[in-house]
Amino acid sequence: MSDVPHELCVAPMMERTDRHCRHLLRLLAPNVWLYTEMITAKALVNGDRERLLKFAAIEHPVALQLGGADPGELATAAAWGEAAGYDEINLNVGCPSGRVQAGCFGAALMREPALVADCVAAMRARVHVPITVKTRIGVDHDDSYELLHAFARGVIDAGCATLIVHARKAWLSGLSPKENREIPPLEYARVHRLKRDSPNVEIVINGGFTDVAAVEAERGRVDGVMLGRAAYDRPMLIAELDHRRWSGSASPGLEQVRARALRAFVRYVDAELASGTSLKAMTRHLMGLYAHERGGRVWRRALSALGDGAAGLRGLRALVAARVADSCIERDDLDTMASPQLQYS
Numbered sequence: 001m002s003d004v005p006h007e008l009c010v011a012p013m014m015e016r017t018d019r020h021c022r023h024l025l026r027l028l029a030p031n032v033w034l035y036t037e038m039i040t041a042k043a044l045v046n047g048d049r050e051r052l053l054k055f056a057a058i059e060h061p062v063a064l065q066l067g068g069a070d071p072g073e074l075a076t077a078a079a080w081g082e083a084a085g086y087d088e089i090n091l092n093v094g095c096p097s098g099r100v101q102a103g104c105f106g107a108a109l110m111r112e113p114a115l116v117a118d119c120v121a122a123m124r125a126r127v128h129v130p131i132t133v134k135t136r137i138g139v140d141h142d143d144s145y146e147l148l149h150a151f152a153r154g155v156i157d158a159g160c161a162t163l164i165v166h167a168r169k170a171w172l173s174g175l176s177p178k179e180n181r182e183i184p185p186l187e188y189a190r191v192h193r194l195k196r197d198s199p200n201v202e203i204v205i206n207g208g209f210t211d212v213a214a215v216e217a218e219r220g221r222v223d224g225v226m227l228g229r230a231a232y233d234r235p236m237l238i239a240e241l242d243h244r245r246w247s248g249s250a251s252p253g254l255e256q257v258r259a260r261a262l263r264a265f266v267r268y269v270d271a272e273l274a275s276g277t278s279l280k281a282m283t284r285h286l287m288g289l290y291a292h293e294r295g296g297r298v299w300r301r302a303l304s305a306l307g308d309g310a311a312g313l314r315g316l317r318a319l320v321a322a323r324v325a326d327s328c329i330e331r332d333d334l335d336t337m338a339s340p341q342l343q344y345s
């Protein structure tokens with residue numbers, strides 16, 4: 001699993017890419033890399049580790065993203081992640097939130113390249129799965145290409161297998177995390193140059209990708225593209241990218257991919273409800289499934305109006321049945337569709 005290239009990835013996003021979201025994305029896009037929300041090493045040390053690390057086998061390939069700056073603690077957290085079955089451990093060196101800075105990690109760590117290298121080396125020494133790093137192109141006025149290149153060299157020499165670069169810098173004060181994802185300009189050329197200067201290292205570009213053409217234009221410039229907000233707000237974009245890249249001409253069309261995913265997700269919801277998960281925790285991730293399409297608003301409104309528990313599930317079933325009835329999918333095909341694997345790793 002660790003040999004799967006990172007051509008297409010969905011970004012780690014707090015309060016978004018939880019296991020329910022990842023389940024849906026996997027049903028839509030069989031080949032993309034998925035990332036957890038950031039989990040701090042401290043939370044794993046002090047919190048409910050089993051709950052925090054829980055995921056379903058269908059999610060592979062899936063990476064655990066860790067936050068932290070203590071090499072020993074990160075190494076322990078990475079070992080727990082590997083034992084839980086994750087395919088990769090990713091270190092977050094890109095988050096500019098004040099809360100994260102107070103713990104002196106995230107983007108603030110770009111100022112501490114030797115410490116980041118120590119963290120990577122400590123994790124590398126403890127686990128067999130790849131260690132990867134997600135970073136920005138710089139912070140504040142420390143934003144020259146030379147600093148980025150030196151930072152990259154340090155983590156690569158310490159054992160980082162893949163570098164994911166959000167192609168904008170972060171301002172550590174004065175901007176909110178949301179503003180820090182919008183205001184600093186995107187500088188893709190820096191990431192392309194980093195790839196040219198590091199031909200033997202897998203480099204994934206991130207930031208601002210919202211359409212097929214822009215993603216496909218990156219082929220040959222970098223090794224992969226990671227999408228965040230667009231993948232969440234419009235999951236059919238990820239389905240389309242996966243489909244264009246990996247599906248043969250004999251494979252079903254996108255409409256059938258969506259219909260199958262919806263039917264399988266309803267079965268997943270059914271099983272999860274039985275083990276106590278709330279319906280809304282899962283259906284909230286379906287909101288964007290018809291985004292930018294006719295009927296998208298009606299779909300969202302109907303999802304929002306669902307109750308919880310068995311009644312909500314009945315409503316969801318009816319909603320999905322009405323939608324997939326139009327998708328020219330054969331009933332036999334639906335009935336023989338494999339159920340998602342619900343055993344947890």
Ligand SMILES: Cc1cc2nc3c(=O)[nH]c(=O)nc-3n(C[C@H](O)[C@H](O)[C@H](O)COP(=O)(O)O)c2cc1C
Nearest residue numbers: 011012013014037038092166207208209227228229
């Ligand atoms: C709601 C939200 C939560 C995020 N949480 C994380 C996180 O936990 N770890 C991380 O490395 N980046 C996080 N990010 C940043 C994204 O991973 C990504 O780098 C950023 O959104 C830029 O990519 P995009 O333009 O495709 O959205 C988050 C972004 C959003 C919108």
